Amino acid sequence: MFGTARSATSTYAKVAMETGVAAANPHKLIVMLFDGAKTALANAMQQMKNGEVKAKGQAISHAITIIDGGLRASLDKTTGGEIATSLDALYEYMSNRLLMANITNDPAILEEVDGLLSQLREAWEAIGAPITTKAAPAVSVQDNISPRVNSFVRA
Structure with a gap:
């Protein structure tokens, strides 16, 4: 009558992945391919x-x-230049090793390829990490309409 716990878990994982893909930016999609x-x-x-x-x-x-049809296929060798060409060769190497x-x-060999994927994933995550900047301190500015000080404007 009811599905097994395994099928429920599998369905949940599939829905979670599809939702993640739909909401992901291109950078996150590459991370998902590595994963x-x-x-x-x-x-x-x-x-x-x-x-x-x-x-x-x-x-x-x-x-x-995933390596050939996802990671390798997403390379833009025209724009990516030497880096894209090197990654293409590395992805080909990984596929051949597998x-x-x-x-x-x-x-x-599986461990070797997994290690390569881990290093690439870490590098990809590092280049996609949001850059944090210090917020400008709040300054007091006097508006031209009234003599009161407005402290909500940031420089």
């Missing part, structure tokens, strides 16, 4: 440990899809 790839790799690692060959392959394929991890069943 999705890292989640797929964690899943692949677990499936590899469990000996679940099919599920491991699906999780690795999902990570490759294919090798799937073939050889090597968890160390």
